[in-house]
Amino acid sequence: MELFSNINIQFYIIAYLVGGIPFGLILAKKFSSIDIRESGSKSIGATNVLRVLKESNPTLAKKIAIATLILDALKGMLVLIIASILDLSHETLWMIAILSIVGHCYSPYLKFEGGKGVATGFGVMIYMIPIETLIAFAAWFIVGKVLKISSLSSLIALIALIVSSFIIHPDIPVIKTHAPILIISFLIIYKHIPNIMRLFNGEESKVV
Known part of the structure; x- marks a missing residue:
């Protein structure tokens, strides 16, 4: 049990458990009684929330998708902020960042299924490397708007x-x-393999 008295280990566990909170699933069930894992891409992320819920209520779908996006980004970032306040090492912060995304992608609350890690990845990266993350956000925004x-x-x-x-x-x-x-990049790409296959086959759905 001495292992778990180590503050680094404690934060690794917290990062994984908090990262695993499926906000998209929770919000969709609470406000629309829909299990988003049963439709669309079956992901728990904001894109699938929007895709599934807009069929019944487009206005509500946008609100829940935005809330999901924000909460998924914050859940990794907030653990990092607390860890920084406690002056944990940079190496520890990076491990917290990784485990937050692992938690989202392989949630302990969903039998180790989960989302694709994009929003949570944005949250931890904007804290760790803000300039590069803003560049990535600009690329995401432009490509998303155009394509x-x-x-x-x-x-x-x-x-x-x-x-x-x-x-x-x-x-x-x-x-x-x-x-x-x-x-982190490998995790996100790995979770996107089905999307990549659909892109190559010209079958990937657009968000409209």
Whole structure:
């Protein structure tokens, strides 16, 4: 039990458990009595919330999707903020960032199923590497507006994040490695494999 008295370990567990909270599922069930895991892409993220709920109530769908997006972004960021206030190391902060996304993608509350990690990834990255994340957000926004394909805009934003991180920070401050960014990117890309296959087959749905 001595292991669990270590504050780093405590925050790793908290990051995973908080990251796993399925806000999209909770909000959709509470306000529309719909299980979003049974329709659309079956993801618990904001895009699927919007896609599924707009069939019955477009106005409510937008509100719940926005709330989902914000809450999914905040759940990783808030744990990082608290950890920073307690002066935990930069290495610990990056592990918290990773585990927040792992929690979202493989939620302990959903039999280790979950979302694709984009919003939670944005939340932790805007805290850890804000300039690169803003560049990625701009790419996401522009591609999303033009092509209206959520998965494609997310993947292009991820590429923009990775490339800009190597340009702006050839060595990530303190830890001197891009490994956490690459791990997070791998998780998000892995969760997008079905979307990538649909993109190649021209079958990916647009968000309108």
